[in-house]
Amino acid sequence: MKRILTICFATALVLMAAACNRTADLQSDGAQAILNTETQWNKDYLSRDPEKLMTYYADDAVLMPPGLQPSVGKDSIRDLMKAMASDPALTLKFHAARIEIARSGDIGYSQGSYTMTMTDPHTKKVVTDRGSYVTTYHKESDGQWKAVADIATSEVPPGPQASSM
Numbered sequence: 001m002k003r004i005l006t007i008c009f010a011t012a013l014v015l016m017a018a019a020c021n022r023t024a025d026l027q028s029d030g031a032q033a034i035l036n037t038e039t040q041w042n043k044d045y046l047s048r049d050p051e052k053l054m055t056y057y058a059d060d061a062v063l064m065p066p067g068l069q070p071s072v073g074k075d076s077i078r079d080l081m082k083a084m085a086s087d088p089a090l091t092l093k094f095h096a097a098r099i100e101i102a103r104s105g106d107i108g109y110s111q112g113s114y115t116m117t118m119t120d121p122h123t124k125k126v127v128t129d130r131g132s133y134v135t136t137y138h139k140e141s142d143g144q145w146k147a148v149a150d151i152a153t154s155e156v157p158p159g160p161q162a163s164s165m
Contacts, residue, residue, distance in 0.1 A: 030101035030105055030108050030139065030145070031099040031100070031108065033145055034099050034101075034108055034110055034137055035099060037056065037137075037144075037145050038094065038095075038096055038110060038135075041053075041056050041094075042092075044056075045090075045091070045092045048086075048090065049085065050078060050084075050085045051078075053081045053085070054081060056146065056147050057074060057077055057146060057147050057148075058138055058140070058148045059074050060073060060148065061074065061077060061146070061147055061148050061149065061150065062148070062149050063077045063080065063147075063150045063151075064149075064152070065080070065152055066129065066152050066153060066154035067154065068080070084118070087118050088119075089119045089126045090116075090117065090118050090119075091115075091116065091117045092114065092115075092116045092117075093114065093116075094112060094113065094114035094115075094133055095113060095114075096110040096112040097112045097113065098110070098111045098112070099111075105139065106138065107138055108136075108137050108139075108145070109134055109136045109137065110133075110135050110137070111133070111134045112132070112133060113132055113133070114129075114130065114132070114152060115128065116128070116129045117129075128156075129154050129156050130154070130155055131152055131153050131155040132152070132153050133150070133152040133153070134149075135147050135149070135150045135151075136148050136150075
């Protein structure tokens with residue numbers, strides 16, 4: 001009887017360890033996939049191709065850039081991407097400090113920092129913005145991770161135009 005209890009206990013420990021390892025593998029696989037997605041997304045900003053940049057967003061995504069109204073849905077985000085891509089000064093680099101994946105394995109987020117250079121539409125001067133971002137991803141049926149909510153918060157104090165609003 002003692003031997004049977006020992007075998008049952010050992011089996012239970014092995015099964016629990018396997019389940020924990022499976023969850024950890026799923027999470028690390030998802031985190032690595034999101035990291036790979038963001039690495040390629042950074043590279044694709046160099047192309048300034050709005051259609052290429054759109055491939056990272058789900059159809060019902062929301063993009064909330066600093067200082068602008070939210071862009072809801074792909075058409076609205078595409079309009080914003082076209083405007084951004086037409087700016088010859090545009091550069092955007094972002095880097096995740098943290099990536100988390102839900103136990104379900106189909107939703108996750110990245111959180112990190114960004115630096116963006118662009119032409120200020122009011123002053124026509126090239127400015128550099130930096131701040132933090134959070135992007136929530138959903139794993140699509142084809143295995144790709146798509147952004148469903150993308151928000152950035154500037155750490156640069158607002159200029160005179162923003163304070164007069």
